[in-house]
Amino acid sequence: MTESATTEPTTVRHAVLDLLRSLGMTTIFGNPGSTELPLFLDFPADFRYVLGLQESVVVGMADGYAQATGNAAFINLHSAAGVGHAMGNIFTAHKNRTPLVITAGQQARSILPFEPFLFSAQATELPKPYVKWSCEPARAQDVPLAIARAYYMAMQEPKGPVLVSIPADDWARPAQPVAPRTVSTMARPEPELLERIGQQLDASRRPALVVGAAVDRAGAWDAVVALAERYQARVWVAPMSGRAGFPEHHPLFAGFLPAMRERIVQLLEGSDAVLALGAPVFTYHVEGAGPHLPAGAQLAQLIDDPAMAAWSPVGLAVVGNIRLGVLDLLARPVAGGARQAPPRRAAPPEPAAPAAGERMSAAYVLHQLNLARRPGDIVVEEAPSARPVMQQHLPMRESGSFYTMCSGGLGYSLPAAVGVALGRPGEKVIALIGDGSSLYSIQALWSAAQLRLPITFLILNNRGYAALNMFAPAFGFAPGAELPGTALPGIDFVGLAQAQGCVGLRATDAASLRALLPQALASSVPTLLDIEID
Template sequence: MHTVRDAVREFLRAQDMTTVFGNPGSTELGFLQQWPEDFQYVHALEEGVAVAMADGYTQITGLPALVNLHSAAGLGNAMGSIITAHHNRAPIVLLAGQQARPLLPHDPFLANLDPAGLGGDYLKWTCQPARAQDVPEALARAVQIATQPPHGPVLVSVPADDWNEPTAPVGDRFRPAPCAPNPAALQSLVDALGRSAHTAFVVGAAVDQDGAVPTLVSLVDRLGPDVWAAPMSHRCSFPENHPRFAGHLPASPGPLTAALAGYDLVVVLGAPAFTYHVHSPAQQALPPLFVLSDDPAVLSRTPAGSIGIHTSPALGIAGLITSTAPRKKLPAPPRRSTTPSPAPGSGGITAAQVLATLAELLPDNAVIVEEVPGHRSDMHRYLPITSLHAGFLSTGSGVLGYSVSAAVGAALAAPFRPVVALVGDGSLMYRPQALWNAVQQRTPIAIIVLDNGGYGALHTMAHDAQAQGVPGLDIAGVDFVRLAQSMGCHAITVADFRWLRSAVTAALDADAPVLVHVDMESCRQPLRTLHRE
């Protein structure tokens, strides 16, 4: 008898989705039993870790990934990572267990009472098939939707008694083709570029996800615009050591409009226009704006007067290369210093020194998975990302607990690329279980913990907002070395700048995960003083 379980596994093989991330529960036993030898089950100790690992995995491979969750309990535990997967455009298929069909009318224990609604708008599509026989077809549709630009997470809820039911095989499916720009719309942009004397490109994560960074570099060399990174972009979509790179746009209307004030044309590629974090009045109107995106939701919320072009970044950029003539080279935008000095008169360590040391030591093909929101400006200044493919991953949602889990997933996807998880002390404690996964999966990632004794970004924001007496901003009493060692991960503490380089080098050269706890004691007192003022 050909069962639902047989049909699902056959389809997953055909889709190259045999690496499954998950945390098992009772309602998934029918799917997990007699686990095939050609499938890999990446067991997480917590569901959010499973989803974040899958997120990092898909960011590198570009392929959909399957995550097995336990009914409403697993989906609820994973919601923070699902929100990140939504903003990261990660093609993740969530296969969630559900109680047996005869029990569902009675609201049984461990049921998902609302499988279609629990994930809300953060899921592109949800389905609990009406019949067991429909499960393979629902999964096939889920993969199609997850991989249709803009990519994103989907959910299929499967009752526990469906897996042994008979069904027919489901055929393999081709992934959706990318959309090309409308020729007339593209020509309007070409004409605007021909008239422009000072153009800015604003590039976002979708350019890198589409594998279009090398093509974008060719277009920039051809036309000579200044290139800005979009606010809050979770990937690097243009090499930051390129002479046309102008910097990172602030996520606030006032300073953003000021940064773009000198241009007569702005072209936004693979990003919203724009993602803001802090409100401030716009200082002036934006220049004429073109937005190229494969996301209709992004195009629908572009500023009034702008022109949206529905296209994949790769095809849009390629179309511009074939339709534009090379232009005279313009002076490069000013560059900022990238070489900090050690703290004078002290052996202590600052975040800038850690980031500059990484910049010197990392090979060109390294992947940095970042979660140090309190040190983002230092990272932009001292750790330029120069890779042309997935050299930088972060959380597009701001939900903490991403870095180490996603780094494990990235290392599984790219075992021959060095992977660094750059994480704050507060961020690490959201999902420390990922350290166990790093060990169990034998992923040789370097985990660099910048410990400033609290939530540094919140300290800064509280100070800027003149919010005094805010509780819960400091963290004390966590022994990060012992925490890592308890999960089998080698770990060391560095509190003196003189030993930083050797510690980071050892972590990068290791064949197993290593946690380097950077005790930035010199940074702690200023933060706490700031908090009290």
């Protein structure tokens, strides 16, 4: 970016819009309220406003857009209530390490002492701890500088959301323009510590890599493939990873680590060196005991987040950009000689077609999807009960081909699919969503229809919160026990889609799936296919 300066005064609104232009942020995601209206006076023609019908939808769409484009997305929320509605997906953006510049309306400064209607009492505290920084500028003329700072902080690794609270009467106040600056967003890992990682890999005979979402975020996909091939290392995906970090059809791909300590140790058994790339060590979902690694294994971690490096329980942790670190490892000479390739991951058996009158299994549906999709199609997933099956039957083969939430919070992926489609125009986006998950943000279908995006929404409809039933035995429930509050009968997803302007289809058996799935995938307008599964 070129640097320029001017002393000509302007308004806060014009200074902010000019700054956003210079930063490539001419798309605004929002759900407007009264305190935000002054931003949109004489709204410029070169900006695009993407409306979400609820604030969590707004943040989910912006998150998908930011991940797809690699640049921070700009969000405009409504005071305390709007930020509160959005908090679930702000939490997810924090876990996803997605750069978001969130602005929230505030009541006019002159009436703030009187606790007016629709004000935010502690605007900067409300989103914490799930924003990197939050600010309500002391003066109106400081707003453009605050937004500039927010952008640079959002884009610095580890990336994440930030929030600026802006009183409604600030937008018309005079302010100085803010010229864009060049600000470094990443750091190179320490060479001495990378050398120690390289020496561990050189000395190993059975190395393993554990890849996380930061591999794809950093653009390190190809470099990690080269590193794995150099050392003939088995490659695992870290627990709860929101992006694909390695081609899942590659001979060195080993599979997915679950969020269970003992099971991770079991799967890594036999490895003498484990290198975690862009992933925590490790994410657990249930209580466990014992060691974090198999006996005799050395652990190293290359991570873009110093907080993760600090809490990692064992091993050498190196902080810095993943791609730069892996490139530096590849640049050093290799010692230790050639290694024998590990055995390939066993291919899953082809799921059997259901008998006439029987509902389809998730495995059968996902196998059919794998046969029908094109190589470059993008999958945005939120079907927790079907995820292990998806990992068996729907391999991700390319960088940028898979998105989900790192947080475990539902309601992200359906609107995120809209944002990804906006950020990757002309590409097919497949939103693979559970019936329960979809209902947290079903209003995103309206935004997809208004924008006429070529998204195929596949609803895996098992009529309940099946993930809870799968988890229940871990908490003492008898297998197959009926849990209260987990059934979701009688929801008409085709009707919901059509009411919001999307095409709605329903597959109830194998024959209708084989007929309708290619039609849904080929559609150039948003199309929902409700798939009834066992």
